[in-house]
Amino acid sequence: MTNYVICERSLHHAHAGSKARDDIRQVLESQSWQPFEVRPGENKGYFDKLVCVGRTLAVWHRLERTVRCGDVVLVQFPLIMYNKVSLYALPSVRRMKARGALFVFLIHDLETLRGYSYTDFDKQWVTEADLLISHNPRMSEVLRKYGATVPIVEIGIFDYLLPQANPVPMEQRHGIDIAGNLSHGKAEYVYRLAERFPKADINLYGPKYDRRNGKTAWYRGIVAPDELPDKLEGRFGLIWDGDSLDTCGGYYGKYLTVNNPHKLSLYLAADKPVIIWNKAALAPFVVEQGVGVAVESLQEAMAVEYGMTQSEYARMVRRASQLGQKLREGWFTREVMAKVQAVLPSLRRENKER
Structure with missing residues (x-):
């Protein structure tokens, strides 16, 4: 059984959002999770959106061919692309789940709360998870309201990996x-x-x-x-x-x-x-x-x-x-991933009984 983490390279490297995602990836790779690279959307307009649809279908079909029964896939949600386009990945997620794969969604943002008008977007993704990693108890409550019935663990605070620190005295x-x-x-x-x-x-x-x-x-x-x-x-x-x-x-x-x-x-x-x-x-x-x-x-x-x-x-x-x-x-990421690993055996047993 293999653990995969979906990885996207942000196109805006001075942005804190890419730092948070890259740090999660770095900690997970140190724990032997395998990166699965997908290309983010470029926010260049309608033509890029069409290209992104085809690219999304292709890369998630490739993931389908890679993932086996019992494997775990961690998705950092939301994907770095047009929100509606990311919904084209969900049929692949459902097919992989039907074959016995497990999906963990680590929540970075909930788009509906930030004013995104397509109100079912978060719910469509959240309800496909087998396990959710939330920020804190308040976010966990929101996820329950969105229809999540699966286990939820909370990271508490995001890490900020640095090889060394020399802050201003x-x-x-x-x-x-x-x-x-x-x-x-x-x-x-x-x-x-x-x-x-x-x-x-x-x-x-x-x-x-x-x-x-x-x-x-x-x-x-x-x-x-x-x-x-x-x-x-x-x-x-x-x-x-x-x-x-x-x-x-x-x-x-x-x-x-x-x-x-x-x-x-x-x-x-x-x-x-x-x-x-x-x-x-x-x-x-x-x-x-x-x-x-x-x-x-x-x-x-x-x-x-x-x-x-x-x-x-x-x-x-x-x-x-x-x-x-x-x-x-990376202390908080390692702690929450220990909680994830503790829950996975019971999720695998439930999968076999379905």
């Missing part, structure tokens, strides 16, 4: 870091932050920053994911989304109440405490671990950065460093 840090997609649609709050707190000390990292309407003095540019932890200059990393300074609103704010933002892993991998919205799914984790502060508004976030004592900050840095070491080494 504590005494050289200043202000608050904001890393990620800086477009108006995703992070409108950044532009409003400049209006309300023009003297704030902010460090911005990431793509799609509108320099014409944003504060250019704050922008530090785009940095590759493996290099970014050593570049972050701030005392804290901020986890916030949406268009409001008073709460995390809209689809992206709602999404924070369910998902594990990968930027939390980024900040902790840099030995950096965080400031997180108090209704985010991982706010309790941050507070319990002593690696940051949960706040209701960005006004409160500014007060935390300005007002925290050096001794209190140093204590948070120590705890962030301890947790960051685990993330850099």
Whole structure:
């Protein structure tokens, strides 16, 4: 019996999403999972979508010819392609399951919660899994609402693999870091932050920053994911989304109440405490671990950065460093995969009895 992990190479290598997927792949390959390469969609329009349909059918038929009864296939969901096009893979999944293969879906994102209008997309995939790897209990509840009846295990937090770490020394840090997609649609709050707190000390990292309407003095540019932890200059990393300074609103704010933002892993991998919205799914984790502060508004976030004592900050840095070491080494991925391996024997027995 062979374990396979579906692997896609992201076309946007400065994007945190590719880092999360590549890290999962690296840990699984170290545990003897076999990579099965598929090509991602290129988001180039209608013609590319048609090409992607044919490519998807071909590669999943090739997987059908490879997988045998008792084999396990891990899919990092959603696939990196047009969402509707990825549905063309589902008939192959069903045929492989009918022949006795098992499918594990590791959830990276739930597209419906991010405003994707084709509302059955997530459900169609989720209900085909034999085992699901969720972010946290809140996401597991959503998966149950989507119709999942299979076992669900939770990763807790995503790892952030790094061969070595040389974060900015504590005494050289200043202000608050904001890393990620800086477009108006995703992070409108950044532009409003400049209006309300023009003297704030902010460090911005990431793509799609509108320099014409944003504060250019704050922008530090785009940095590759493996290099970014050593570049972050701030005392804290901020986890916030949406268009409001008073709460995390809209689809992206709602999404924070369910998902594990990968930027939390980024900040902790840099030995950096965080400031997180108090209704985010991982706010309790941050507070319990002593690696940051949960706040209701960005006004409160500014007060935390300005007002925290050096001794209190140093204590948070120590705890962030301890947790960051685990993330850099892949501890949480290995832990959740141990849970997966513990469940697989019972799933195989159930398969034989069908």
